[in-house]
Amino acid sequence: MSALTPQARVAVIGAGAMGAGIAQVAAQAGHPVWLLDNRPGAAAQAITGIDRQLARRVANGKLDTQAHRATMARLQAAESIEQLADSELIIEAIAENLEAKRELFRQLESLCRDSCILASNTSSLSITRIAAGLKRPERLLGLHFFNPAPVMPLVEVVSGLASDRQLAQRLYDTATNWGKKTVHTRSTPGFIVNRVARPFYAESLRLLQEGAGDCATLDALLREAGGFAMGAFELTDLIGHDVNYAVTRSVFEAYYGDMRFQPSLIQQELVDAGHFGRKTGQGFYSYAEGAERPAPVELHSDQPIEHCVVEGGLGAAQGLLQRLRESGVRLIERDGHGLLRIGDAVLAVSDGRLASQRARDQGLSNLILLDLAHDYASAGRLAISCCAGTSPLARDQAVALLQRAGFKVSQLSDSPGLLVLRTVAMLANEAADALLQGVASAADIDLAMRAGVNYPEGPLAWADRLGLPWVLEVLQNLQAAYGEERYRPSLLLRRQVAEGRTLHA
The missing domain is CATH 3.40.50.720 (NAD(P)-binding Rossmann-like Domain)
Incomplete structure (x- = not known):
């Protein structure tokens, strides 16, 4: 026809x-x-x-x-x-x-x-x-x-x-x-976009509620590290909190209270106050005449950086090494398990564990975790979190190294998966569940998220590129850290990892 x-x-x-x-x-x-x-x-x-x-x-x-x-x-x-x-x-x-x-x-x-x-x-x-x-x-x-x-x-x-x-x-x-x-x-509730997109808002709202970072910093990280067009707070201000909160509640109720879709008390409070965002002049940000948008929090360091030690591959963060080479930092490479050492500091890409938990598990001091970037070779900002007891000198050395590579650096409190990593992992997880349940094809899910909400990459393709075993590990560590069903990995994700296949296979 x-x-x-x-x-x-x-x-x-x-x-x-x-x-x-x-x-x-x-x-x-x-x-x-x-x-x-x-x-x-x-x-x-x-x-x-x-x-x-x-x-x-x-x-x-x-x-x-x-x-x-x-x-x-x-x-x-x-x-x-x-x-x-x-x-x-x-x-x-x-x-x-x-x-x-x-x-x-x-x-x-x-x-x-x-x-x-x-x-x-x-x-x-x-x-x-x-x-x-x-x-x-x-x-x-x-x-x-x-x-x-x-x-x-x-x-x-x-x-x-x-x-x-x-x-x-x-x-x-x-x-x-x-x-x-x-x-x-x-x-099915939310169809594709309004279902799969829920974690994009939920993870930023959760980190805000936990005091991990402020709105401006979290938004800047999703834009400048994650490659998203807008952060969660500026986007919900644009959509309208009355609308966004109502959709979240609708999906939550339609799935019989599944905690993956749990609404945010912070957003509910905005709705109760009539602070719907741009259309009312106040949301997470003020839109009153003359109001200034708060700036993201950044760290700065003037520590001299000449070389660093690279122990093993950095996986998705290999682009960081190229930036360091291009900036003139001498890389001393040796076998290991994906660590960067600079002075007293030890850097690693997050795997979803708390920095303090991972430091204890691996017997590391001054451990500083790096968040995910959509493209480490071009991202403008990167989040870090530090384990308990990290010295000010070690943090400064880590910041100086990342600054040398051209990143603006923002610190979050010690939070599982930081921001971009946990957001992308949860988006991929929800997309995998939608695929498992026959809501749409993998190609249509990825297209919907790119064309409907302007994501830099479809969440299923993004997870495939990062490597499904790593995405699964991140989700398992998030679930262990929080002890909640909210972060349970999709059966499809588990199955594809067990079979050595991708989500687009």
């Missing part, structure tokens, strides 16, 4: 920001589009807003005048649901209320011809539950856009228990023709 032709009429119900954006996408792809809202004048107002947005793009040289006029000619405000009867695709983008959606689709089913595809833009509700009251539930699917729809490239095509596979493929092909990065997913 091929994609809808450009001549096929598309209807969008709900003229809020999401509905208007979806209508714009369909109209720009060549479809005649009805836009309907139950608020008088809202659809016409939304179309006027689209006109203004496109006019700005014309003024900026990003769109030609003819394309602007053609798009606007295809957009029409509908005054009643009956006007949508000749549509070939109807996309619902109303409030996230199950009964309201079910009632709307019952109306549409009795109004529209049998060939019309019905789609919901829900981000959290079960497509199976929405469709359950229909005479033909197979014609209802999810078509989940991300906000703002004209800008964000990802669309999740969501199949419920009864959804017709051919219709799912038709929606996939149609969204792809609209210029979207499209993925298939089953209707």
